[in-house]
Amino acid sequence: MPNMKASLQRTLWISRVTFLEAVRQRFFAFLLVLSAAMVLSSVSFRVFDFGHGELKFIADFGFGGMFFFGSVLAVVMTAQLFFSEMDNKTALTLLAKPLSRTEFLLGKFCGAWAVLGVFVIVLASLLGLVLWAREAELIALAEQSGKIPATFSAAGLAEFVLLQWLRLGVVTAIVLAISALARTFLFAVVVGSLAVVAGQLQWIAQDAVLKPSDSLLYEGFLWVSCRLIPNLQQFNIGDALVLGSAGVAPGAVAEVALSGLLYVTAYLCVGSLVFRRREI
Amino acid sequence: MSSAISVRHLTKDFRIGIRGLKLRAVDDLSLEIPRGQVYGLLGPNGCGKSTTLKIVLGLVSATAGEISILGHPSATSAARRRTGFLPEAPYFHKFLTGRELVRYCAQLSGVAADSVGAAVEDALGLAAMTEAADRPIGTYSKGMLQRIGFAQAVVHDPELVILDEPTAGVDPVGSAAIGRMIHTMRDKGKTIVLCSHLLGQVEQVCDRVAIMDRGKLVLEGAVDDVLARRDRHVMTVEAMTPAARDAAEAALAAHGAKVTSVTHPRRSLEDLFRELVTGSRDA
Numbered sequence: 052m053p054n055m056k057a058s059l060q061r062t063l064w065i066s067r068v069t070f071l072e073a074v075r076q077r078f079f080a081f082l083l084v085l086s087a088a089m090v091l092s093s094v095s096f097r098v099f100d101f102g103h104g105e106l107k108f109i110a111d112f113g114f115g116g117m118f119f120f121g122s123v124l125a126v127v128m129t130a131q132l133f134f135s136e137m138d139n140k141t142a143l144t145l146l147a148k149p150l151s152r153t154e155f156l157l158g159k160f161c162g163a164w165a166v167l168g169v170f171v172i173v174l175a176s177l178l179g180l181v182l183w184a185r186e187a188e189l190i191a192l193a194e195q196s197g198k199i200p201a202t203f204s205a206a207g208l209a210e211f212v213l214l215q216w217l218r219l220g221v222v223t224a225i226v227l228a229i230s231a232l233a234r235t236f237l238f239a240v241v242v243g244s245l246a247v248v249a250g251q252l253q254w255i256a257q258d259a260v261l262k263p264s265d266s267l268l269y270e271g272f273l274w275v276s277c278r279l280i281p282n283l284q285q286f287n288i289g290d291a292l293v294l295g296s297a298g299v300a301p302g303a304v305a306e307v308a309l310s311g312l313l314y315v316t317a318y319l320c321v322g323s324l325v326f327r328r329r330e331i
Numbered sequence: 332m333s334s335a336i337s338v339r340h341l342t343k344d345f346r347i348g349i350r351g352l353k354l355r356a357v358d359d360l361s362l363e364i365p366r367g368q369v370y371g372l373l374g375p376n377g378c379g380k381s382t383t384l385k386i387v388l389g390l391v392s393a394t395a396g397e398i399s400i401l402g403h404p405s406a407t408s409a410a411r412r413r414t415g416f417l418p419e420a421p422y423f424h425k426f427l428t429g430r431e432l433v434r435y436c437a438q439l440s441g442v443a444a445d446s447v448g449a450a451v452e453d454a455l456g457l458a459a460m461t462e463a464a465d466r467p468i469g470t471y472s473k474g475m476l477q478r479i480g481f482a483q484a485v486v487h488d489p490e491l492v493i494l495d496e497p498t499a500g501v502d503p504v505g506s507a508a509i510g511r512m513i514h515t516m517r518d519k520g521k522t523i524v525l526c527s528h529l530l531g532q533v534e535q536v537c538d539r540v541a542i543m544d545r546g547k548l549v550l551e552g553a554v555d556d557v558l559a560r561r562d563r564h565v566m567t568v569e570a571m572t573p574a575a576r577d578a579a580e581a582a583l584a585a586h587g588a589k590v591t592s593v594t595h596p597r598r599s600l601e602d603l604f605r606e607l608v609t610g611s612r613d614a
Contacts, residue, residue, distance in 0.1 A: 057441060064438050068424060075426050139422040144483065147388045147416035147493075148439045149408040331390040 061150050065158020066165065069132055073166040079128060082120045083170060089116040090177045094185060105189065106182055106203055110293055113178035117171060117215055118287070122247050124170060125222040129163045130239040133230040142331055153323040160220075160227055160319060167219040175212040179205060182293075207292035210304050217311035218286035222247055224315045225281075228322035231329060250283035257282065281314040333402035335491050335522035336364040336387060341396035343382055343546075356382045358546035360396070364524060364539075366490075369517050371537035371554075372526045379546040380526045381419060384495055388416055401490055412441055415484035419496040419526075421476060425469030429460055429479045432468060433486050440487035450486050457512060458482035474505030481512055492516055495526045503604045510536050531599070534558070567596055 073079055093112035136142040136159075146155060182203045190202075226243040233239040256276045264270050285307050291299045343357040357379040364370045372380050385391040387398055389406025398405035401413050423432050433451045442450050455461045458478040463471070471479065477497055484492055494513070498506040506529075513523050513536050527533050533540060534554060541551040550557065571579075580590050 061439055064435060068427070068435060071426065072424060140418060140420075141422055141424065143385075143390060143418040144416065144421060144423070144436070144480075145439065146390055147411060147414070147418075148436065149412040149441055150439050151408065328392075330392065331385070 058151070058154055062154045062158045062161065065145070065150070065155055066161035069159050069162025070165045072135070073128055073132060073163060074169070076128065076131070078131070079124065079166060079170075082124050083173060086116040086120040086170070086174050087177055089113075089120075090174055090181060094181060104294075105185060107290065107294055109181055109185060110178065110203065110290070113174065113181070114211075114287070114290075117174050117178075121167065121170060121174075121215065121219050122222060125163070125167055125219045126226050126243040126247060127240055128166065129159075129223045129226040130230050130236055130243060132163055133159055133227060134236040134239065137331070138236075146331060152326045152329075156227060156231065156323050156326050157319065160223060160315075163223050163227075164216075164220050167223065168216050171212050171216045171219065175208060175215075179208050182208075203293050204295060207295070211288070211292045214286045214288070214292075214304065214307060214311075217308055217315075218283055221281050221283070221311050221314045221318070222250075224318035224322065225250075228318045228325065231322045231326035246280070247283065249280050253277065253280045253282040254284050256280070281310070285310065333399070334363045335366045335368075335370075335401060336362065336524065337397075337399045338362040338383070338387070339397045341383065341386065341398060342394045343379070343386060343391070344394045356546055357386070357393075360543070360546070360548050362541055362548065362551070364522065366401075366522050367517070367520050368538040369513055369523045369525060369536050371533040371540040372524060372543065373528060373530065373533060373540055374543035375528060378543045380543055381495055383543070384416075384493055384524070384526055388414070388493065412487070413490045415487065415489035415492040417477070417480045417484040417492075417494045417497055419499060421480035423468050423476070423479070423483075426467060428465050428467055429471070429475075429482070430455065430464040432479060433464075433482050436483040437486040442487050450488065454482040454486035457485060457515060459508060474501045474508075477501050477505065477509060478512075481509065485516065489521070491522045491524070493524045493526075496528075497525065498527065498529055498532055506532060563591075 090113045093109045096108075096112065136145070142155070146152065183205075186202055222243070225246045226239060229242050229246070230239040233242065253276070256273050260270070260273045260277055288299060288303075288307070292304070339361050341357055341360040342355070345354045345356055346352070347354050360379070360383060372383065374380050382391060386393050387400065387405055389411065400410035403410040403413075427435065430451060433454055434447060437447045437450050437454075452461070455464050458481045460475065460478050460482055463475060468476070468479065477500075481494070481497065484494070497509050497513075501509065510532060513525065516523055517538075525533060525537060537554050539551070539553050540557060542549050568575075568579075576593065583590060
């Protein structure tokens with residue numbers, strides 16, 4: 052147990068410095084400001100709502116910003132945090148200490164994930180504020196006209212934030228596993244981005260698995276793809292959670308969260324195994 | 332008692348290019364580094380010094396051979412807990428202050444929570460960095476970076492300190508300060524392994540040296556034994572006139588000795604520089 056405690060403490064120290072390094076980056080500040088501006092400006096663009104409800108349009112704007120900029124941040128920032136240690140050779144100093152490579156990688160993950168948590172919470176808070184303000188206006192208008200007002204669920208928004216944070220955690224773990232293998236920052240960013248796209252399209256492979264095929268090789272390929280690549284679409288149930296556009300089965304959020312945690316664990320294990328063999 | 336570092340038949344091959352061509356960086360190297368001494372590992376660039384140190388620290392895997400540190404197999408946590416390392420041209424997180432960095436390294440090295448504060452102050456004091464410890468590392472000069480690197484390497488009071496080119500790019504005053512730190516560590520009974528190609532400094536601070544070339548060990552021994560020429564002698568004479576010199580040469584010749592050269596002693600440029608700029612530290 053003392054060893055476990057010491058190991059957790061070392062991981063915590065690495066993640067703390069990783070967090071400090073990340074929040075000092077201009078890239079993080081730039082994306083946060085850009086995403087916040089996107090969420091706040093959604094009210095001005097609601098005339099382009101394409102016939103959808105106003106709250107849905109505003110929420111979609113916020114979800115889009117969280118997804119896109121969150122993914123960019125998760126891929127680029129994570130790779131940058133890893134390669135800055137390698138290229139600047141600070142990893143030499145750290146790994147010459149009684150610090151295991153698994154602790155180092157786990158610390159990097161926790162630090163990057165904490166930054167992504169800040170990113171998601173800030174954006175969700177702004178989105179919640181915009182939705183709350185507009186909801187109040189819409190309720191007043193609905194009372195005058197005698198219609199049923201549109202509302203949003205703050206608790207659903209909180210659940211959605213948790214799922215988005217997990218989704219970004221999965222992306223971070225994948226990028227770290229790729230970085231542990233990659234020799235260059237660019238390679239890690241490109242392959243990491245492709246992994247995100249593959250994760251968004253993974254449902255296609257899932258659909259194809261259900262259809263019968265004559266080729267065992269094809270079926271095997273699909274089966275492996277479905278398990279290797281996480282289905283990132285499963286985290287995008289913001290409409291259902293926040294606006295109640297569709298029913299969410301009991302336990303569905305917990306199931307998605309568990310799936311996300313399993314992928315995070317699996318990719319961190321793979322990354323750790325690869326990193327242990329890497330020559331610094 | 333076991334050696335500080337024991338290296339037996341160490342070989343390291345790197346694979347380069349798509350075809351995986353083999354490049355041998357270290358070739359069947361065997362070394363026994365005794366405890367409590369300053370040991371210099373010398374050689375030209377690319378001779379395998381840094382690779383050897385990285386293998387010793389477990390940062391790079393060996394192709395063949397056995398290594399132990401203070402009796403423990405190399406690359407284990409137990410071995411690294413008792414080892415401090417200053418890499419070549421150290422780079423640290425610029426946003427941390429010197430004190431934060433040393434504290435961070437103390438915590439990673441397993442210094443007990445109630446001893447961290449005292450250990451950090453001791454290490455900063457040894458490296459003469461107490462005054463500048465609260466400045467961000469991004470504002471440090473090259474010499475200060477090396478000194479704070481030294482502080483992070485010794486903060487957990489290791490038995491073995493490995494310094495890779497500790498004075499590279501540092502002016503003679505800073506270099507002398509690092510030399511003093513090395514002596515202080517040796518006086519405390521620590522083993523210091525110094526990897527450098529600044530031969531003058533190595534000669535001044537090391538007890539033993541090993542010289543490597545193209546991955547192989549070409550010479551190893553105590554500095555005095557390696558450098559002494561037992562068949563030659565040097566005398567320093569004051570107020571010598573030509574007549575006195577002739578008389579001395581004749582007297583020596585009578586005993587079968589022969590004077591082969593007579594020159595004026597000169598101090599080194601480094602000594603002159605340090606004498607002229609004494610006290611100007613890069614703070």
